[in-house]
Amino acid sequence: MAKLSDPLPELETPAPTRCFRVIANARAGTVLEAGADTFARRIEAAFEAAGCRAEVELVPPRQLRERLQAAAADEATIPVIAGGDGTINGALPVLIGCQRPVGVLPLGTINVLGRDLGLTGTVEQQIAALCQGEPVAMDLGSVDGRLFHSVSGMGFFSLMARQREYARRRFPFSRLVAFLFAAIRSILFTRPIRIEMEIAGERRLVEADAVLVTVNQFDGAEWRRTCLDGGEFEIHILDTGGPLSRAKAAFSMLTGGWRNSRHLVSLTGTAVTLTRRDKRRGHVTFDGEVERRASPFAYRLLPGALRVIAARSQET
Structure with a gap:
């Protein structure tokens, strides 16, 4: 006791x-x-x-x-x-x-x-x-103050986003049908764009079906980033080649073989400026949201700008 x-x-x-x-x-x-x-x-x-x-x-x-x-x-x-x-x-x-x-x-x-x-x-x-979960720090991207958390693109990617919105209204009963409808129309109707790129002080003129800017790198075959505060952009350029090459590239993205696609070139940098040479204004996507903007598009990184709860540690 x-x-x-x-x-x-x-x-x-x-x-x-x-x-x-x-x-x-x-x-x-x-x-x-x-x-x-x-x-x-x-x-x-x-x-x-x-x-x-x-x-x-x-x-x-x-x-x-x-x-x-x-x-x-x-x-x-x-x-x-x-x-x-x-x-x-x-x-x-x-x-x-x-x-x-x-x-x-x-x-x-x-x-x-x-x-x-x-x-x-x-x-x-x-x-x-x-x-x-526990909080992690993540970088954000900015284009003249317009923020995005993951991806921004033009060409095929912006058309895909617009077609997807149209398909959602036309096929509300099935997300898969809407996605396939949007993908097919985007493959058929994408037109090449001429872009002047400036990365790390180096300028290059490219003709592409699409350009995609991601905040930090996607790893391996999956479209997934294990590091959200790596402090860099990854720029993906989809070479022109007509509907067949676009279809092959789209298929490789779905199956996980996109890193090995000969139609796709990827570069990295802490800042990138894209200037369209074919028109003064064009469609640009920010995490799937489409806007019509005039170039140049000056992409700047905001390191560790957001603290968000994750289901894994940053090192995983």
């Missing part, structure tokens, strides 16, 4: 429950397929199952920044933006102004950033990974 004079055993203080505030794009495909109320309940239940709490707001795209700013101002919670790569892209001006790590919940078709952060699988699996 313990004596009154014996010291009391120290009790472990339980770790505080992580609280999240999720701002979701109400027009995201995952939300539309499930229905707004059903989706919100699913998200809240998934956070509770993972030992966390979450407040979910489903808002139209035009209100995302405003509601995300309100979430960022609430220091008792971790702000999370839920949507595809384009939705996350639009939220970057708010996210980089946040004084603490932020979260993303990928709900798009491709989810480049979500994969890079280790947030894959079902929504429940992604949320479990988010609750157990």
Whole structure:
């Protein structure tokens, strides 16, 4: 029996429950397929199952920044933006102004950033990974103040993004059908572009079907970045050669053999300037969002500009 004079055993203080505030794009495909109320309940239940709490707001795209700013101002919670790569892209001006790590919940078709952060699988699996995740620093890209987190491109890639939006409206019942429709039309209707490139003070004139600028390098066969703060761009140039070469290049990207494609040339640099020689204005994609802009496009790197929660360490 313990004596009154014996010291009391120290009790472990339980770790505080992580609280999240999720701002979701109400027009995201995952939300539309499930229905707004059903989706919100699913998200809240998934956070509770993972030992966390979450407040979910489903808002139209035009209100995302405003509601995300309100979430960022609430220091008792971790702000999370839920949507595809384009939705996350639009939220970057708010996210980089946040004084603490932020979260993303990928709900798009491709989810480049979500994969890079280790947030894959079902929504429940992604949320479990988010609750157990740790913050990492990641670089961002900028073109005259226009931010992007993963990829920016022109030529075939910008046409593919435009065709994909059109296909989504025409084939809302199947993402696969919409993707194949967009890919085929892009392969058939892409026209070569002449671009003057400047990388590390070296100028070169290229004629290409597409140019893609990525923040840090994609590793191996998969379109995945294991390092998000490598401090460099990777520039991919798809040589011209007509529909057949574009089809082969597109197939190699889908099958993982794109690094060995003879139609693709990749370069690296900390800054790159692209100037279109064929027209004054052209379509450019930023994480799948398409804009029409006049060149030159001066790509600049913002090292470690964003701290975001990842399901893996930066060294993995």
